[in-house]
Amino acid sequence: MKQVFTRPESLKDVSTHFCPGCHHGSVHRLVAEALDEFGIRSRTIGVASVGCSVFLYGYFDIDVIESPHGRAPAVATGAKRARPDRIVFTYQGDGDLAAIGMSEIIHAANRGEDITVIFVNNTTYGMTGGQMAPTTLPGQKTSTSPYGRDVRKDGAPFKMAELLSNLDGVAFSARVALNSPKNVIQARKMIKTAFRYQVEKKGFSFIEALSACPTNWGMNPLDANQRVTDELIPYFPLGVYKNTANL
Amino acid sequence: MQTTAAEKIFVKGNEAVAMAALEAGCRCYFGYPITPQSDIPEYLSRELPGLGGEFIQAESEIGAINMLLGASATGVRAMTSSSGPGISLKQEGISYMAGSELPGVIIDIMRAGPGLGGIDASQADYFQATRGGGHGGYRIIVLAPASVQEIYDLTMLAFDLSDIYRMPAMVLADSVIGQMKESVTPNSRPKTVLPPKEWVVRGRAEGTPQNVVKSLYLGDGEMEAFHWKMQARYQELADKESRWEEVQTADAELIVTAFGSTSRIAKTAISMAREAGMKVGLMRPITLFPFPKKAYAAISERCKLFLDIELSTGQMIDDVRLSVARDAEVAFYGRPPGAGSLPTPEELFEQIKKNYQACS
Numbered sequence: 001m002k003q004v005f006t007r008p009e010s011l012k013d014v015s016t017h018f019c020p021g022c023h024h025g026s027v028h029r030l031v032a033e034a035l036d037e038f039g040i041r042s043r044t045i046g047v048a049s050v051g052c053s054v055f056l057y058g059y060f061d062i063d064v065i066e067s068p069h070g071r072a073p074a075v076a077t078g079a080k081r082a083r084p085d086r087i088v089f090t091y092q093g094d095g096d097l098a099a100i101g102m103s104e105i106i107h108a109a110n111r112g113e114d115i116t117v118i119f120v121n122n123t124t125y126g127m128t129g130g131q132m133a134p135t136t137l138p139g140q141k142t143s144t145s146p147y148g149r150d151v152r153k154d155g156a157p158f159k160m161a162e163l164l165s166n167l168d169g170v171a172f173s174a175r176v177a178l179n180s181p182k183n184v185i186q187a188r189k190m191i192k193t194a195f196r197y198q199v200e201k202k203g204f205s206f207i208e209a210l211s212a213c214p215t216n217w218g219m220n221p222l223d224a225n226q227r228v229t230d231e232l233i234p235y236f237p238l239g240v241y242k243n244t245a246n247l
Numbered sequence: 248m249q250t251t252a253a254e255k256i257f258v259k260g261n262e263a264v265a266m267a268a269l270e271a272g273c274r275c276y277f278g279y280p281i282t283p284q285s286d287i288p289e290y291l292s293r294e295l296p297g298l299g300g301e302f303i304q305a306e307s308e309i310g311a312i313n314m315l316l317g318a319s320a321t322g323v324r325a326m327t328s329s330s331g332p333g334i335s336l337k338q339e340g341i342s343y344m345a346g347s348e349l350p351g352v353i354i355d356i357m358r359a360g361p362g363l364g365g366i367d368a369s370q371a372d373y374f375q376a377t378r379g380g381g382h383g384g385y386r387i388i389v390l391a392p393a394s395v396q397e398i399y400d401l402t403m404l405a406f407d408l409s410d411i412y413r414m415p416a417m418v419l420a421d422s423v424i425g426q427m428k429e430s431v432t433p434n435s436r437p438k439t440v441l442p443p444k445e446w447v448v449r450g451r452a453e454g455t456p457q458n459v460v461k462s463l464y465l466g467d468g469e470m471e472a473f474h475w476k477m478q479a480r481y482q483e484l485a486d487k488e489s490r491w492e493e494v495q496t497a498d499a500e501l502i503v504t505a506f507g508s509t510s511r512i513a514k515t516a517i518s519m520a521r522e523a524g525m526k527v528g529l530m531r532p533i534t535l536f537p538f539p540k541k542a543y544a545a546i547s548e549r550c551k552l553f554l555d556i557e558l559s560t561g562q563m564i565d566d567v568r569l570s571v572a573r574d575a576e577v578a579f580y581g582r583p584p585g586a587g588s589l590p591t592p593e594e595l596f597e598q599i600k601k602n603y604q605a606c607s
Binding site for chain 1: 275277301303305306307309310311313314315316317318319320321322323325339340343347448449450451452453457458459460461462463
């Protein structure tokens, strides 16, 4: 019998700590598929960040550097400059990348570092228990915005895929979602494109993946999935924001 | 600057650092401009590209230390440099490097503080350097040069010790050493036997184990075991790598103790004291961590009076007092850092006389 669905070689055969309905697992799988497809697993260095994404090394069968909170793009810069023949990617959440690590991501992108950044945006700090993130939607209640995010005081959510697309150093920037088969297929394509850019040494590539966080949103997995469609995608539209191949 | 190994050159301390780093095989430098150390990134931005190396003027001190972390994790020799305010910002990364058992060299050309302070000579970052500086309870190797020749040699030693003991190594100098020009013999890289870096993150080739550079320890007992392991390593470091200089201590009735440029001024003052018939010697720690405790303990068996001199209100004196015999006295003369606070040899001679007379 022909086997049509298997675990990517780049993923370990283990259970994850991710909550039911979380999309981190799907993003992990798509990244692993890309590493498999390009045959780059044995020369890939992953850079883990702080948050739910910290256990990257527990799930990916690759060498990993754990970085301080927000600093993954600087750590990846050092690794890539030291070993330019390696594939280096960071895997970061929204608090990590767009709050404490805003300086590192902007400057790594602006330098056009030949790395890939996987940015998982679930509009909240997952690991620490659901506090307001730089991408928390206007009016969204979190444990530190109990009355809802007030854009006059807290600012509006950062749209990172758009923001980075304005920098000349960025070769590819796209936003994807994982909440439907159609979106997953599109996300797979985008993530592969991002890694292809690095394999071909075309410069900095960025993927923003909208993700559900049922636990911290106080929803069941199905409702959380629906919220991605109803609330996240309208505010954070999916699509390719920068593709130097099209310039 | 092309030279043969034996030919002396006339360079600034900061330039000597950069030259020594290149000689030691450092090909990745990440830094941020700050006085009084900017000659280091300037020199390396000029020289590294031609050597196939990487120079990045980072977006911040935090960016620079984390680039060092990333490069070092792949097994290459890498360096950053800064001064007080920048070193404070780097402490997060230094803590992570210590927690991840990563080598890496950090040059700290001290300036006056706290806050923005000033650019004059200071030794007030002794505690920050020798106590770890960041969170979590750790130490790093700290080397204290007293001349431009020594900052050259100790920079190369910092790379070796950092690789051998898998911990960050800092060269801690004041701005006098960084900015002063002296003649230097650009010695060749020492032929040190280095342990293989089996732990490095390079991409997991087929048949090799997964390498992870991390500082997160959540399992029962893991974090505690890490701390005891590091404690044993610090002890090994103290046993094998403590370095110091003694001048005329054999018959000394008073031993001046100082590090860095202060020890240079003290040497002149000690010569003045010897000419005046006073039996005075010098004890200069070269490694501030590990602090040469046993050497202090040994000399304090025969000499019971020490005079600690620092460009601060007193920091190293704590280590001196913890190291000398219980019946030894440690007097102190300090000048808090800042413009005009560098003492003259005559001033130190007066301090020596005052303390010497009190004991005789």
